[in-house]
Amino acid sequence: MSLIQLNDVLKIYTSKAGDVTAVDHVSLSIEAGEFTAIVGPSGCGKTTLLNAIGGLDRPDKGSIRIGNSDITGMSDKALIDFRLNNIGFVFQAYNLIPVLTAMENTAFIMELQGVKKTERLQRAMDLLSAVGIDGKANNRPNQLSGGQQQRVAVARALASHPQFILADEPTANLDSSSTGQLLDIMAKLNADEGMTFLFSTHDQRVIDRARRVITLEDGKVISDVHV
Amino acid sequence: MSGLVVRMAWRNLGRNRRRSAITGAAVAFALFFAIMIRSMQLGIYSHMIDTVVGGMAGYVQVSDSAYWPSQDIDLSMVADKDWLNQVNAHPNVESASPRLSGFGLFTLAQHSEVGQWVGVDFTAEGTDSWIQRLDAGSYDIPDGQEVMPVWLGRRMAENLNSRLGDTLIALGQGFRGSPASGRLILAGTLKLGNPQLESRVAILHLADAQFFSGAEGMWGQVLITPKQPEKSLALTPQLANDLPLANALWSSWEERMPELQQAIEADSAGGIVMLFILYMVIGFGLLGTMIMLASERQREFTMQIALGVRRKLLAQMMLLEAFFMSLLGVIAGAVMGRAVTFYFHINPPQMVGEAAEAMESQGWDPVLPPSMDLSIISTHALVVVILTMLVSLWAVSVVYRSPAIQR
Structure with missing residues (x-):
């Protein structure tokens, strides 16, 4: 069984200027352990598709299954809990909580899951080590560079033992060096631990590292290439 | 409520220290003025009742029917x-x-x-x-x-x-x-x-x-x-x-001196109207702060909901943050209010000139001894805290209206 299964997903945004079909009858399967990039020009529906897979937005038609769960019919509260326990998110703007340290940001999700303090602190430190930022564990986000913040965001995304990680333009705000380091970390996690990554990206450096590239245009999948 | 909520609510106060300080000061001054107004009022009534009733007419009187x-x-x-x-x-x-x-x-x-x-x-x-x-x-x-x-x-x-x-x-x-x-x-x-x-x-x-x-x-x-x-x-x-x-008639001072009781009630009602206006002004100020604060945090609410934070937890955090802010103001206001009323309790202000004549014409001694009743502080502290909590419901409503994505 596929880890992520999209069947005929349709998403239309309504505005004064008229209806916009952001995702147009897309059907996809993502298997566990994939390192996949969704690419395409601006406005092609990459982020909308990622939001639908992450349960952040509901499709107007079609269904999305994550593992054994059909998330399209879930209530808002059930979706929040589902995201907490099954999906890791990495955002373009990092979105760390400014009043928490790197360690606390990483442990934040585990605290919501009810993981015991000693266990979550140990795992948070292990994850910060894994992303190479354990020396900044007690720094707050405003004391970290963009690349460092994004690495903490990756550690946070991994903290809940998710089934997969959704990363929306994760390198868009990073310089070349930080992008390379981040991609190395994610590729290593994918190779060593089998963590599934699904990116939306414009960044050729990310596309070059992906093992599967899905190209969207006007909300439709126009190519799906396994590298 | 988890330690996480308490920790984040407390630390959020430090994110915009100037705003937190101004909001806390608004709460503190609201409480301070409320304590001063009410302590002076109740002190004057108490003084009047003590002198007129306690000293001369008696709280309870027994006479021929x-x-x-x-x-x-x-x-x-x-x-x-x-x-x-x-x-x-x-x-x-x-x-x-x-x-x-x-x-x-x-x-x-x-x-x-x-x-x-x-x-x-x-x-x-x-x-x-x-x-x-x-x-x-x-x-x-x-x-x-x-x-x-x-x-x-x-x-x-x-x-x-x-x-x-x-x-x-x-x-x-x-x-x-x-x-x-x-x-x-x-x-x-x-x-x-x-x-x-x-x-x-x-x-x-x-x-x-x-x-x-x-x-x-x-x-x-x-x-x-x-x-x-x-x-x-x-x-x-x-x-x-x-x-x-x-053949005895028993009467309390309120029954024998209804005009005194009514004068106190009328004056007290006037004071309560003044306090209401004060609280309205402060309340709208706090509401403005809360609207700004919630607006600034909306993106953060959205992000946290996306990560799996329940709206209830975010709402608790906002309420707790507002509570902390009001609590700091309440402590400052109560200390200031208590200190000043204590000073005036020891050195009661004596009215002079026309103000004194106006008070005397109503049969009141032109001296303003404030009441030291602690319930004045606790009552108005509670009012201020409740007011702040009510105003913070705006932020709670923003939390519950926030989607899980930014559009």
Whole structure:
């Protein structure tokens, strides 16, 4: 069984200027352990598709299954809990909580899951080590560079033992060096631990590292290439 | 509520320190002014009740059933010392003492004043309270002298242009047709905390008053001070039931002096309106802050909801943050309010000029002793906290309206 299964997903945004079909009858399967990039020009529906897979937005038609769960019919509260326990998110703007340290940001999700303090602190430190930022564990986000913040965001995304990680333009705000380091970390996690990554990206450096590239245009999948 | 929520709510206060400080200061000043306004108001009422009611009219009064409202000396009651002893022994009674009073003309040389003479049993009423009221002179004059000592309200003494040791002539109606007349020697003047009382009251020994008016063995009324004076209205029927006396009328000060009670209630209502306006102004200020704060955080709410944070938890965090902010303000406001009211309690402000005249014309002593009742602080602290929490519901509504994605 596929880890992520999209069947005929349709998403239309309504505005004064008229209806916009952001995702147009897309059907996809993502298997566990994939390192996949969704690419395409601006406005092609990459982020909308990622939001639908992450349960952040509901499709107007079609269904999305994550593992054994059909998330399209879930209530808002059930979706929040589902995201907490099954999906890791990495955002373009990092979105760390400014009043928490790197360690606390990483442990934040585990605290919501009810993981015991000693266990979550140990795992948070292990994850910060894994992303190479354990020396900044007690720094707050405003004391970290963009690349460092994004690495903490990756550690946070991994903290809940998710089934997969959704990363929306994760390198868009990073310089070349930080992008390379981040991609190395994610590729290593994918190779060593089998963590599934699904990116939306414009960044050729990310596309070059992906093992599967899905190209969207006007909300439709126009190519799906396994590298 | 998890430690995470408490930690984040507390730390959020430091994100925009200037705004937190200004908001806390707004809460602190709101509470400070509320405490000052209410303490002054309640202090003045308390002072007035203490002086007019506690000192002169009595919280609870027992008289012949026909005595009120004429206060005719002919309607005095026969002294019953056994019954008085029972009253003093009642567990809810602090003290009880008889009085006899009437009206007369007091003359000194070319000056005359109409006043109310009141016979007082100084021993039964406690000499301490009378010593506190002494403005000049002393009480060290033996009872039953040929010339009776009198203590005049200080304004009445001024109006008569009298000095200590002067002999006054008093003339009035005594008991059942006998004349109430005699020579009185001015032994002292009294500050009674009420301008009207000070302009018309002349105090005599009870025995002298009985002799002076030909009402030996009679009491006009018995004044009772309950152990909880603020409950006198409710306590009066209970005491009447427990301490029956034939043909007696029991009345609390609220029943005998409705105009005083109404004046206090009317003035108090005015103060509450002022406080309401103050709270409205502060409330809208806090609402503006909360709208700005919630607007700034909306992206963060969205991100946290996306990560799996329940809206309930975010709402708790916003409420707690508002609570912390108001708590800091409340502590500062309460400390300031308590310190200033304590200072004015020790050094009560004395009104002067037209303000003083206006107060005196209403029968109020132009002095502003603030109340030190801690319930004023706790009540208004609670109001301020509730106001802040109500205003913070705006942020809660933003949390519940936030989608899981930014569009």
